Amino acid sequence: MVIQASPLQQAMAANGTEAGPEPPAMGADEWLRRLTELPLAFQPGEGWRYHHSFAVLGILISRVTGRPLGQHLADDLFGPLGMTDTALWVAEGKLDRLPAAYRHGDEGLVETEPAGGGFYAGPPSFDVSHGELVSTAPDYHRFAAMLTKGGRVNGRPMISPDHLRQMTSDQVPAACKTADSFFPGFWDGMGWGFGVAVTTEGPQRGRIGWSGGQGTDFFADPDGTVGIFLTQVEMGEDMWPLIAQFQSLHEPS
Helix, strand or coil: CCCCCCCHHHHHCCCCCCCCCCCCCHHHHHHHHHHHHCCCCCCCCCCCCCCCHHHHHHHHHHHHHHHCCCHHHHHHHHHCCCCCCCEEEHHHHEEEEEEEEEEEEEEEEEEEEECCCCEEEECCEEEEECCEECCCHHHHHHHHHHHCCEEEECEEECCCCCHHHHHHCCCHEEEHHHCCCCCCCCCEEECCCCCCCCEEECCCCCEEEEEEEECCCEEECCCEEEEEEEEEECCCCCHHHHHHHHHCCCCCC
16 A cells, blocks of 8 residues: 555644654644644545544544543443553563564664553553554453354444444445545445445455555454464555465354
């Protein structure tokens, strides 16, 4: 996937709101203020773009609930699901379990975050309600498995059937699936639900899942099969063949 250069992309880079692999460089309120300085790419509902909507949603949830996003998620989602190792940063008592992160360079792998250190080690100095999560394979599996079990955990409903259907079915109108809305070829047999990609055609029809910029990938199939792939290596051309192989390991029955 290559981010296409455009005047808006250049303006986002200039004011520090560009999408990319680096962790947040400023607090949620300042990030949102800077984002509002930029023009809309289109009127709401007339187009689709990936990434920043999740950050805006995190800030919105924080403001609506009146508590930091991390606390809301811990109380309302991670706690009930038993996701004890998922948060917006790693607690200081667990830093020995935080691995290093890498990206591919000209001469091999280059370390971008040290083991037990870096941005996600301990609480940050500013509000990261617009940030991203750290997690573990078991926690990731608990969440994905919940989606394949009707939104229930141990018989307890976590989300309503209607919300689950909206999350896991294509919500993007055909008119918004333009060539410039994502990377080339993405919309061929694919859709987007409220949070995950949805395979709409072919032998893996009904599969949901997505890849993360730090080399994560997961899928959940209608038959209940869940696959999780964690590499700690930043996404790029060297990673896509591995992701493709992982995605081909199982076809829904």
